[in-house]
Amino acid sequence: MDNLLEIRGLQIELPRGKxxxxxxxxxDLDVRKKQSFGIVGESGCGKSIMVNTLLQLLPYPLRTQAGTARFDAQGGELELISLPPEKIRRIRGREIAMIFQEPMTCLDPIFTIEFQMREAIEFHTTQSHHSTQDKKEQTERCVEMLRRVNIPRPKQTLASYPHELSGGQLQRVMIAIALINNPRLLIADEPTTALDVTIQAQILEVMNELKEERDTSIIMITHDLGVIAETCDEVAVFYAGEVVERAPVVALFHETAHPYTLGLLHAVTSMGAVEVESDRTAGVSRQLYTIPGMVPSGGEWSKGCRFAGRCDKRMPRCDEEHPALAAISPQSQSGGGHLCRCFRSASKATV
Ligand SMILES: Nc1ncnc2c1ncn2[C@@H]1O[C@H](COP(=O)(O)OP(=O)(O)OP(=O)(O)O)[C@@H](O)[C@H]1O
Ligand SMILES: [Mg+2]
Known part of the structure; x- marks a missing residue:
């Protein structure tokens, strides 16, 4: 397999009666080896359910109705969606690790950090008995990993309980746990949204360093195009359950094709002014410019373009036909081409 992950025709449904x-x-998405792939889009577009289904962690009663996800695992190629439960358990945490917005979703308040880090290591070790020597080596591995994510006093931190650490420290501990088994793919689902800007920048830097050092691929999910610009080499923009634009990161920012992506970019560039205003009034940390209107939820998608209702470039055709995700520039040498789901960019592409 050339790519690390190849998602094809993935469909997720919520059963409702018949x-x-x-x-x-x-x-459809491809993640290359050693790549940092960004997924961006407003709340409810399907970003989390897509990555959750890769590890068979879809919340009940959702189900994967169609599609495949081929993954180049250490022991050979696997199809993740149909993998038996005992096999997917061996993939989770070892070959594919996930970190979340809220660290406490994966940390247990009643155990020390050391206990939880060891547990992550041991789950994927075949030996059941450990000598004193093994234990010493494990502790060293934990200390080393905490040092790598810039935890100032690693030994002290190992002995701590989660409530004794700050949000930024917990986030680092979670990254350390995610990376301790050297996964081939790290999925980060809004890992920095809950953090202040300085800590956020530090965490992103740590993730970038680790990627370079260990050749891990990353899928980075975020609302924030600034985070994408800093960390990713390719991006998919999600809207109402589908990809509306996919491009190398530079093309996404400089040759933005989809009106929805333009709206998201406008939200970033307008943020400074709005932030000051909101800070002054309500003490709210961030208020983004938002595209007027709301993302239609599942079941309320129009037969035409799903963004048409909010689009200022809408044409009559947009209400009637569903645009396809079409190439608007050829594959670049580094991999993916530039794809867009809009009639306007499709007509421009014909050379
Ligand atoms: N357990 C569930 N039961 C019913 N619907 C669900 C469930 N989980 C998610 N959904 C629906 O699936 C859609 C996609 O949700 P998802 O969590 O993937 O969005 P998201 O893009 O990650 O949003 P956010 O940016 O807020 O995290 C939403 O419409 C959501 O309401
Ligand atoms: Mg989500």
């Missing part, structure tokens, strides 16, 4: 509501609609 019918089903589609939540993710025929998504």
């Amino acid at each position: 019918n089903a509501v589609k939540l993710l609609d025929t998504v």
Whole structure:
């Protein structure tokens, strides 16, 4: 396999009586080895359910209705969606690790950090008995990993309980746990949204360093195009359960094609002014410019373009036909080309 991960025709549904509501609609994505792939889009677009289904962690009653996800695992190629439970358990944490916005979703308040880090190591070790020597080596591995994510006093931190650490420290501990088994793919689902800007920048730097050092690929999910610009080499923009634009990161920012992506970019560039205003009034940390209107939820998608209702470049055709995700520039040498799901960019592409 050339790529690390190849998602094809992925569809996720919410069963409702005899019918089903589609939540993710025929998504295709490739993640290359050593790549940092960004996924961006407003709340409810299907970003989390897509990555959750890769590890068979889809919340009940959602189900993967169609599609495959081929993964180049250490022991050979696997199809993740149909993998038996005992096999997917060996993939989780060892070959594919996930970190979340809220560290406490994966840390247990009643155990020390050391206990939880060891547990992560031991789950994927075949030996069941450990000598004193093994234990010493494990502790060293934990200390080393905490040092790598810039935890100032690693030994002290190992002996701490989660409530004794700050949000930024917990986030680092979670990254350390995620990376301790050297996964081939790290999925970060909004890992920095809950943190202040300085800590956020530090965490992103740590992730970038680790990627370079260990050749880990990263899928970075975020609302924030600034985070994408800093960490990713390719980006997929999600809207209403589908990919509306996919491009190398430079092309996404400099040759933005989809009106929705333009709206997201406008939100970033306008942020400074709004932030000051909101800080002054309500003490709210961030208020983004938002594109007027709301993302339609599953079951409320129009037959035409799903963004048409909010689009200032809408044409009559947009209400009637569903645009395809079409190439608007050829594959670059580094991999992916530039794809866009909009009639306007499709007509421009014909050379
Ligand atoms: N357990 C569930 N039951 C029913 N619907 C669900 C469930 N989990 C998610 N959904 C729906 O699936 C859709 C996609 O949700 P998802 O969590 O993937 O969005 P997201 O893009 O990650 O949003 P956010 O940026 O807020 O995290 C939403 O419409 C959501 O309401
Ligand atoms: Mg989410």
